[in-house]
Amino acid sequence: MIIERKNKFKLTWLIWFIVLCCVLIIGILIYSVYLYYSILNNKETGxxxxxxxxxxxxxxxxxxxxxxxxxxxxxxxxxxxxxxxxxxxxxxxxxxxxxxxxxxxxxxxxIISQSQIKDHWLKSCQTCHFIRISPGLIDDQPVWEITYKDQSLRYVFDYLSMYDGKSIEQFRFKRFSEK
The missing domain is CATH 3.10.450.40 (Nuclear Transport Factor 2; Chain: A,)
Structure with a gap:
């Protein structure tokens, strides 16, 4: 009789624990979807x-x-x-x-066209992996922002003047782990 109660007690707590975990996982999923759409909406605001x-x-x-x-x-x-x-x-x-x-x-x-800048960049960095090119403005100077991965697999942002193609600024992000 006492063993039956202990087993029933353990079974009841196990069921409650599983239900609680399921509710928690569903809550996290709902919050994640809400957060994703909130960020996406904020990106397009304005x-x-x-x-x-x-x-x-x-x-x-x-x-x-x-x-x-x-x-x-x-x-x-x-x-x-x-x-x-x-x-x-x-x-x-x-x-x-x-x-x-x-x-x-x-x-x-x-200005120098986007395709001309890209062609020039492809000649100068043949082992790089091109990601994108987009217009930008740094210190009131129009630039082309070229994003790519270099031969060392670093993520690079290269800013070139729209007027003459000269390098204005460059950021290289070093990888700490190899995949």
Whole structure:
């Protein structure tokens, strides 16, 4: 009789423990999904507002693409067209205040194209693995941000001037473990 009670008691606690673990795992999964969508929503916050500001405060009449750039200052980088048909980059600082912000406009006709920079980079770093190239602004100077892995498998951010292709800045991240 006493052995039966002990077994029943152990079985009851085992069931409660399993139920508690299941509830905890489900709660963690629900929170993870919520956190993922919250971060994704935050990443896209303000893109439409930036498009509207650019169309109102610059000579651009259409927007082709909106990207983000994170340097010392974060920017929305809007690629758009003006009435004359020229294509421009518009760099709008990402801020929480709604004051008139300094917008930097760069005409594509005055810079080295993305494909030219990439071709030049491919010739100079043949053993590297290209990841992406995107426009940026560092110290009010327009740059191409080239992201790649070098021959030592370091993750590299290389910033080249849009005007002459000269290196402005470079960050290399060393790997601590080999995979």
């Amino acid at each position: 893109l439409q507002k930036s498009e509207q500001i650019i169309l109102e405060q610059t000579k651009l009449i259409s927007v082709d693409k909106v990207e983000r750039f994170h340097g010392d200052t974060s920017y929305h980088v809007i690629t758009g067209r003006a009435k004359d048909g020229d294509t421009y980059f518009a760099f709008l600082p990402i801020t929480n205040n709604h004051k008139k912000q300094k917008i930097t406009l760069i005409n594509h006709a005055n």
